[in-house]
Amino acid sequence: MKLFYFEAPEGNVGDDLNKWLWPQILGDKLDDNEEHLVIGIGTLLNHKIPPAKKYTVLTSGVGYGDMPNLSQGDWDYVGLRGPLSKQSMSVTEDISLLDGAYLLPHFLKSSRVIKHKFGYVPHVDSVINGLWEETAKIGEFKLIDPRWPVEKFINELLSCEKVVTEAMHGAIMADAYGVPWQPTKAYDYINDFKWNDWAGSLDMKIAFNIIEPTWKGDQGESIKRILINNVKRTLKFAGLASADWTPVQPRQSNADHLKMVADKINFNASNLPFQVSDKELRKEKTALLIKSIEDKFAVSIGKLDSDV
Numbered sequence: 001m002k003l004f005y006f007e008a009p010e011g012n013v014g015d016d017l018n019k020w021l022w023p024q025i026l027g028d029k030l031d032d033n034e035e036h037l038v039i040g041i042g043t044l045l046n047h048k049i050p051p052a053k054k055y056t057v058l059t060s061g062v063g064y065g066d067m068p069n070l071s072q073g074d075w076d077y078v079g080l081r082g083p084l085s086k087q088s089m090s091v092t093e094d095i096s097l098l099d100g101a102y103l104l105p106h107f108l109k110s111s112r113v114i115k116h117k118f119g120y121v122p123h124v125d126s127v128i129n130g131l132w133e134e135t136a137k138i139g140e141f142k143l144i145d146p147r148w149p150v151e152k153f154i155n156e157l158l159s160c161e162k163v164v165t166e167a168m169h170g171a172i173m174a175d176a177y178g179v180p181w182q183p184t185k186a187y188d189y190i191n192d193f194k195w196n197d198w199a200g201s202l203d204m205k206i207a208f209n210i211i212e213p214t215w216k217g218d219q220g221e222s223i224k225r226i227l228i229n230n231v232k233r234t235l236k237f238a239g240l241a242s243a244d245w246t247p248v249q250p251r252q253s254n255a256d257h258l259k260m261v262a263d264k265i266n267f268n269a270s271n272l273p274f275q276v277s278d279k280e281l282r283k284e285k286t287a288l289l290i291k292s293i294e295d296k297f298a299v300s301i302g303k304l305d306s307d308v
Helices: 013-029 083-088 100-107 124-129 132-139 150-157 168-176 192-200 223-237 255-271 279-297
Strands: 002-004 036-039 054-060 074-080 116-121 160-165 181-185
Touching: 002 013, 013 100, 013 150, 013 168, 013 279, 054 279, 074 279, 083 192, 100 168, 100 279, 116 132, 116 150, 116 255, 132 255, 150 160, 150 168, 160 168, 160 255, 168 181, 168 192, 181 255
Parallel strands: 002 036, 036 054, 054 074, 116 160, 160 181
Antiparallel strands: none
16 A cells, blocks of 8 residues: 655655654555555645545545545545544544644654744745745744754754744644644635644634735846746736736835734734643544554554653
8 A cells, every 4th residue: 555645845844744654653564556545644635636446544634625536446544634524525434533743742752942932833835935034033033944854843843832833733743742832824825624624623723813924025036037027016016917927926025024024923922822732632532543543554553652
């Protein structure tokens, strides 16, 4: 059976966790047999899933694109990310509802040495679109890049007392280790459905703190491309843009805008609530997921660490 997951060109820790975690659990049960796909962590349950004879869903979720063709192949469920995915997939049996990232502390133990009051985790697309490293320097808070490898990401996350995060797996991984987190949103592409799906698995609610986005604009572009982009921006402002044009980012955020965004993040981190799931419920749901995996794949993961 072959592990199926999304792999971002520049890396994304929530997706990259698949190739870090599942081989440790499933070992040589994984191979390149595309007739049986094991659908891993991520918002993967949509029309883009390749054709196969059998699908085993391993904590994936719904949230992007059209629903998969459930009449194609045999579908089996170890678990889903949350109750909204269960409803969308029309699953009636009692299965585990929890993101697979909650298994991470069982395999990656790290000391909790706090160096920062809080860290900020942008969405992976926000890192590409915006000036978040510069914003963090202005605000004097820790930037945690979702493109970092799993081990580095966790070590840096655990160096923070709390985490403000636009990336859902920034919140999930913080929650898995018991680190308080605060959901924030700077860009319209942040997917409320998948956040609420995950939060529902642990009886939590999501209320985003809205902040302004930052933009790289034409940073790194050629002179020709900058000229084209400026013409497009001018025509768009005049109402003369074409729907067929490739979208162009807004102009690069200036220093005053970055300071305003940094000040807002600092205000939110100092004045607005953080949250973390109930520890006993988290342990109970994680133990259930482990049992489901052990029963389905005939593997041994072992008992949960009492500190997880």
